[in-house]
Amino acid sequence: MSDLHHLLTFPTRPIISDVYETQLAHLLKSGIPSTYTLEQVAAFEQGKEDEEENDSEGSNTTPLHILARSLPKDATKEELDVVLNMMNTLFEYGAGWNFLDYENKSIGDLLLEAGQNRNSPLYQRVVEAGVSAELLLRKVNGGDVEFLDDLDEVEIEDEQEEQTKLTDDTKIPVDNNINNSEVHIDSDLTASDPNTYLNTKLEYTDDKLITKDNKDGVMMDWEDGIMKLAADTLFPDPQNSNTATVLNIGFGMGIIDSYIQEKNPAHHYICEAHPDVLSKMRKDGWYEKSNVTVLEGKWQDTLNKLLDDGTVFFDGIYYDTFSEHYEDMLDLYDVMVGLIKPEGVFSFFNGLGADRPICYDVYKRIVEMDVNNYGMKCEYTTVQIGKQLPDWSDVKRSYYNCDYYYHPRISFM
Ligand SMILES: C[S@@+](CC[C@H](N)C(=O)[O-])C[C@H]1O[C@@H](n2cnc3c(N)ncnc32)[C@H](O)[C@@H]1O
Numbered sequence: 001m002s003d004l005h006h007l008l009t010f011p012t013r014p015i016i017s018d019v020y021e022t023q024l025a026h027l028l029k030s031g032i033p034s035t036y037t038l039e040q041v042a043a044f045e046q047g048k049e050d051e052e053e054n055d056s057e058g059s060n061t062t063p064l065h066i067l068a069r070s071l072p073k074d075a076t077k078e079e080l081d082v083v084l085n086m087m088n089t090l091f092e093y094g095a096g097w098n099f100l101d102y103e104n105k106s107i108g109d110l111l112l113e114a115g116q117n118r119n120s121p122l123y124q125r126v127v128e129a130g131v132s133a134e135l136l137l138r139k140v141n142g143g144d145v146e147f148l149d150d151l152d153e154v155e156i157e158d159e160q161e162e163q164t165k166l167t168d169d170t171k172i173p174v175d176n177n178i179n180n181s182e183v184h185i186d187s188d189l190t191a192s193d194p195n196t197y198l199n200t201k202l203e204y205t206d207d208k209l210i211t212k213d214n215k216d217g218v219m220m221d222w223e224d225g226i227m228k229l230a231a232d233t234l235f236p237d238p239q240n241s242n243t244a245t246v247l248n249i250g251f252g253m254g255i256i257d258s259y260i261q262e263k264n265p266a267h268h269y270i271c272e273a274h275p276d277v278l279s280k281m282r283k284d285g286w287y288e289k290s291n292v293t294v295l296e297g298k299w300q301d302t303l304n305k306l307l308d309d310g311t312v313f314f315d316g317i318y319y320d321t322f323s324e325h326y327e328d329m330l331d332l333y334d335v336m337v338g339l340i341k342p343e344g345v346f347s348f349f350n351g352l353g354a355d356r357p358i359c360y361d362v363y364k365r366i367v368e369m370d371v372n373n374y375g376m377k378c379e380y381t382t383v384q385i386g387k388q389l390p391d392w393s394d395v396k397r398s399y400y401n402c403d404y405y406y407h408p409r410i411s412f413m
Contacts, residue, residue, distance in 0.1 A: 002041055004032045008066040008086075015072075015079040024086050034093035037061050038102070060099035064090055064126075068110035071122075080122065087125050097129040098358065108358025118361060130362035131369070194298075197323040202276040209253050209277075210395055217395035218322045219252035222388045226349065226405055229383065231259030233347045233409050234316025241265055244315040247339070249299045249332075251277050254286070256318060261289070269312070271295040271302050273321075300328075303335045313341045320349035326363070330370065337374045346376075346410040354400045364406050377413050380406040 004027045012019065028034055038061040064087065071083065091097075098106055105113075111123045118124075201212040208220040235241045241263035248257055251272040260268055268291050272278055278296055286292055295302040299321070306312055317336055319329070329348065336346050352367065353359030368378045386403035 002032065002036060003027060004036060004063055005038065005041070005066050008063050009070040010072060013072070013079075015075065015082045017082050017085065020082055021085050021089070024089055028089065028093045034090045034095040035060075035062055035099075037099075038066070059102045059104070060096075061101040062095060062099050062107075064095050064097075064107045065099070065101040065105070065110060068107050068114060068122075071111070071114040071116070073115045084121050084125060087122065091125070091129050095129075097126050097133060106356055106358050108361070109356065112357060118357065123358075123361075126358055127361045127365060130358065131365045134362065134366055135369075192323060192325075194323045194328075198274055198298075202274060204253070204280060205394075208394065215394075215396045217392075217397075217399060219255070220390060220395070221253065221255065222385075222390050223349070224255055225385070225388060226383070226407065227256040228259050229381070229407055230318055230347050230349070231256050231263070233345055233407070234260065234318055235263055235265075236315060236343055236345050236411070245269070245312065246316040247271065247314045247318070249303075249317070249319045250321040251281055251286075252320065252322075254281070254284070256320070257286070261292075265291060267291055267293065267312075269293045269295055269314075271297075271299045273298040299332070299335075303332075303339065307335055307338045312339070313344070314339055315341055315344050317344070317346045318348065319346070326352060326366075333370065333374060337376070342412055344411070347408055350406050350408050351400055354402050357402055360402050360406065367408065367410075371410050375413055376410050378408050378410045380408055383407055 004024075007020065007023050007027065010020075039059060067083065067086065067090075072079070075083065098108075100106055101110075108123060108126050111120070111126065112118070116123050197211070200214075202218065203210055203212045209218040210216060211218060232238070234246045235244050237244070242265065244263070244265045245267040246260055246265050247269040248260060249271045251257060251270050257268070257270055268289070270281070270286065270292060272281065272294065273296075278294070281287065281294060287294055295306075299319075317340055319332060319336075321328075340346060350367075352363035353361075364380060371378050383405045384403065385405045389400065389403065392398040
């Protein structure tokens with residue numbers, strides 16, 4: 001174990017600034033990388049440091065993992081302040097926020113296990129690092145790289161880019177058993193590529209909608225409570241729900257649409273792209289309902305037409321599709337702000353980054369920041385859903401791994 005790693009095991013108590021912050025600064029200044037992993041130490045000791053493949057199979061147990069693993073459960077407020085300063089220093093020296101260690105755990109996972117909660121300063125510091133890294137990555141990808149003057153800096157940015165891949169799928173299965181150093185992005189084509197998905201046969205069972213070939217869960221009835229909550233949100237003036245005009249993007253099992261119908265809105269638009277889902281809607285009589293208008297096709301096509309017509313504006317818009325990414329949601333914001341009334345509400349199924357608490361919290365903040373750019377605020381209600389979650393045995397993989405749900409309500413400020 002290196003001196004840096006040893007220091008972060010907190011071998012002496014109390015954890016005081018004079019010992020820990022001073023020594024950490026000294027080690028980092030002397031050139032030990034803040035990303036130096038246990039796996040690199042092991043490879044070095046085995047003389048394999050130049051080989052790409054080593055026994056660690058891609059895990060990265062970074063100094064921050066060691067710190068989080070070693071955090072004493074009985075640490076005092078003063079000690080935790082020192083630890084926070086140490087984390088600040090490590091991040092300043094380029095430590096990554098979302099590497100996965102030898103047990104496939106992120107720093108966030110380990111802090112929660114060490115008794116910190118999601119609002120604690122240490123956990124929130126990792127969230128902050130995740131948000132900064134995501135914003136930096138966007139800047140780099142957007143071509144705005146003029147601050148990268150020399151090669152060293154470019155390399156640092158490349159490394160940051162590697163670390164900051166979030167699972168940005170709005171509703172795509174996530175793999176629990178990944179043995180990867182990064183947070184996972186699913187590579188299953190049906191689930192992650194909209195065009196492949198729209199050409200895939202679907203199958204309805206009593207409690208779910210799945211893809212026939214892969215058994216990917218497109219929609220499952222464990223989300224019933226979430227859909228009820230969302231339907232309530234879409235009526236900002238609940239006493240007058242019968243005068244409201246609402247839009248739901250993505251019919252799936254029609255759970256939210258049934259809840260919307262219970263409120264008897266004046267107009268209920270449903271946008272749906274998949275032919276099998278449209279057939280089911282036809283069979284179940286959705287086309288015959290007097291207050292329902294079905295917009296057939298992708299929202300990317302049908303909503304722009306509505307926007308151009310300029311005749312319909314919504315009190316509530318809900319978004320819950322399959323196989324789309326956060327990028328698509330960013331595109332939707334542009335359309336949504338043009339279609340929603342000034343007092344209207346936008347909400348969506350929030351599975352963004354829900355494969356890990358830390359990623360879920362990073363996306364929570366990113367959505368807040370992105371809608372702020374449109375003069376909107378995002379308020380979250382946290383709902384415990386541990387009891388509703390299925391065991392996922394009927395579908396290929398889970399698409400939601402947190403036992404709580406951040407329900408978003410987005411409206412103009
Ligand atoms: C998760 S389901 C929606 C479930 C729904 N909230 C409910 O309560 O049952 C997603 C739906 O979005 C549809 N969809 C996927 N991409 C779409 C797109 N670009 N435009 C419109 N609908 C889309 C899918 O075919 C699927 O029916």
